[in-house]
Amino acid sequence: MARINLTVDGQQVADDVEPRTLLVQYLREQLGKTGTVIGCDTSNCGACTVHLNGRSVKSCNVLAVQVDGAEVTTIEGLAAEDGTLHPVQESFRECHGLQCGFCTPGMIMQTVDLLAENPSPSEEAIRLGLEGNLCRCTGYHNIVRAVQHAAGTTTETSSEAGASA
Amino acid sequence: MIPAAFEYVAPTTVEEALAALAEHGDEAKIIAGGQSLLPVLRMRLNAPEWVIDLGRIESLRGVRDGGDHLVIGAMTTHHDVGQDPLVHEHALLVSKAITHLADAQVRHRGTFGGSLAHADPGGDLGAPALALGSTFVVQGPGGTREVAAGDFFVDLFETAISDDEILVEVRVPKHDGWVASYEKFVRIAHQWPIVAVAATLRMEGDTIAEARIGLTNMGSTPLRASAAEQALVGQPATEEGVAAAAALVVEGTNPPTDLNGTAEYRRHVATVFTRRAVLAAAGRG
Numbered sequence: 001m002a003r004i005n006l007t008v009d010g011q012q013v014a015d016d017v018e019p020r021t022l023l024v025q026y027l028r029e030q031l032g033k034t035g036t037v038i039g040c041d042t043s044n045c046g047a048c049t050v051h052l053n054g055r056s057v058k059s060c061n062v063l064a065v066q067v068d069g070a071e072v073t074t075i076e077g078l079a080a081e082d083g084t085l086h087p088v089q090e091s092f093r094e095c096h097g098l099q100c101g102f103c104t105p106g107m108i109m110q111t112v113d114l115l116a117e118n119p120s121p122s123e124e125a126i127r128l129g130l131e132g133n134l135c136r137c138t139g140y141h142n143i144v145r146a147v148q149h150a151a152g153t154t155t156e157t158s159s160e161a162g163a164s165a
Numbered sequence: 166m167i168p169a170a171f172e173y174v175a176p177t178t179v180e181e182a183l184a185a186l187a188e189h190g191d192e193a194k195i196i197a198g199g200q201s202l203l204p205v206l207r208m209r210l211n212a213p214e215w216v217i218d219l220g221r222i223e224s225l226r227g228v229r230d231g232g233d234h235l236v237i238g239a240m241t242t243h244h245d246v247g248q249d250p251l252v253h254e255h256a257l258l259v260s261k262a263i264t265h266l267a268d269a270q271v272r273h274r275g276t277f278g279g280s281l282a283h284a285d286p287g288g289d290l291g292a293p294a295l296a297l298g299s300t301f302v303v304q305g306p307g308g309t310r311e312v313a314a315g316d317f318f319v320d321l322f323e324t325a326i327s328d329d330e331i332l333v334e335v336r337v338p339k340h341d342g343w344v345a346s347y348e349k350f351v352r353i354a355h356q357w358p359i360v361a362v363a364a365t366l367r368m369e370g371d372t373i374a375e376a377r378i379g380l381t382n383m384g385s386t387p388l389r390a391s392a393a394e395q396a397l398v399g400q401p402a403t404e405e406g407v408a409a410a411a412a413l414v415v416e417g418t419n420p421p422t423d424l425n426g427t428a429e430y431r432r433h434v435a436t437v438f439t440r441r442a443v444l445a446a447a448g449r450g
Contacts, residue, residue: 002173019173019216020206041166043204044355046270055244055273061203062274063196065173066220110269131354132268 004068008033009077017064024048024059027074035076035105039134046133049106050074056113058132075105078112088112088150097146099137106133111147120153168206175218179225179304179333182217187306187329189215195331196220197240197279200271225278225333228252234300234336239278243267246277256337258345258365258377262293265347268355278332281317284324284386286421287357291318291387292379293347296363299337305330318386340377343367346445348438349381352425358382359425360434362414364442366397373397373406376443383418383435390414393439402447404440411440 001016008031015030027033027050036059039047043061050059051073078086088111091097098104107130114121114129121129126147127140135143176182186193194213196202197220205211219225225240228249235255237246246252247263266272266280266289280290281301294314301312303326312325319325326332345365349358361381367374376397378390396410420431444450 018170020168020170022167022203022207025167041207043200043271046268049270052273056270057274058270060207061200061271063173063199063203065175066199066218068175113269129269132270 007071021064023062026064047106049109091146091150095146097143103135166207169212198275200275243272255339262347292363292381296377296379303330348442362438362442414439
């Protein structure tokens with residue numbers, strides 16, 4: 001076992017973990033943060049995306065021992081303490097950027113990262129930026145609209161298309 | 166899926182890492198960013214007894230100006246290399262290839278040296294590194310040695326790095342003013358290329374004065390298309406001007422046949438993508 005100390009969603013935590021423990025397992029099974037989900041187990045789907053020291057990573061592809069001393073933010077750490085949703089969460093709700101919702105935690109975490117790097121992305125930049133996140137329900141259109149809405153780059157046409165879709 | 170149990174050590178200097186490697190030898194695996202290794206461990210295709218993590222060795226991170234070349238630390242993430250203004254200015258081909266490498270999350274974690282040392286023939290960095298004539302610096306118990314790109318890639322997942330050595334940096338000769346493009350053929354977003362072509366050119370007006378072309382997944386290692394490079398010199402960057410050279414790109418290739426296509430199909434794709442890469446680099450895409 002190895003001792004790790006880190007910050008998760010603003011809280012200091014310390015635990016003993018087996019070196020083979022994946023970050024996503026640690027978050028879900030030891031900390032109970034089941035908002036971060038395991039989708040594919042092959043590092044393709046992006047459902048388990050969290051932020052590690054401010055940048056998006058797939059938490060199934062990082063060992064818990066590797067994040068000793070780091071700061072991790074999960075989907076559970078985005079909303080304000082009083083329950084007010086993060087603007088990206090609000091946009092996904094507003095634009096119906098989900099159907100079954102399984103990919104949504106990862107989509108939202110990746111969108112937050114994308115907008116931090118590029119606050120006004122083009123539609124192409126949004127689609128490329130979300131390349132590592134798979135959705136099997138929506139066909140991605142409303143997800144792209146949700147990102148545009150969060151970025152404040154929604155055009156008249158696309159919001160109308162969103163309403164009629 | 167969970168990896169088989171292993172012991173873990175995270176040294177903070179290259180010397181400590183080399184000592185751990187010497188101690189555990191065959192039973193150890195080095196982890197850089199882990200974006201290729203962790204899936205392998207999870208699927209239990211490999212089960213090392215020790216994992217030596219280079220992630221805490223700060224001296225292996227960063228890009229610096231080495232005079233006539235750039236020095237890219239082996240543990241610099243793809244994201245950091247891709248965003249680096251020095252890389253954009255002096256080795257544009259590397260910047261272009263990184264925009265096509267995997268996805269944003271993997272680029273935040275995966276490393277330049279890790280990807281090259283893994284030597285997947287479908288990896289996106291081998292062809293640009295080879296085309297630009299890079300030098301690989303490896304460190305072992307006896308000090309460092311330099312390996313030319315042409316000697317670095319030995320076979321599928323096999324490089325010139327010995328069991329007791331670690332890749333510490335890659336020196337990329339400056340190609341100031343060269344234009345570049347990396348054209349990648351994939352069936353699924355963020356996957357490994359079926360075929361990709363790395364092309365960088367020095368233009369004199371509308372004429373190609375010099376060309377470097379690397380091929381991804383056209384053999385068991387990245388390949389340099391020397392015949393095509395020579396045929397491009399003196400040609401205009403037009404469909405007609407590059408067609409003959411593009412046809413030469415398949416010389417010396419030995420592409421795989423798999424579910425994505427036959428070797429013959431890959432040769433055809435390589436020809437088409439060479440034409441596209443050269444024209445795109447010259448701004449005629």
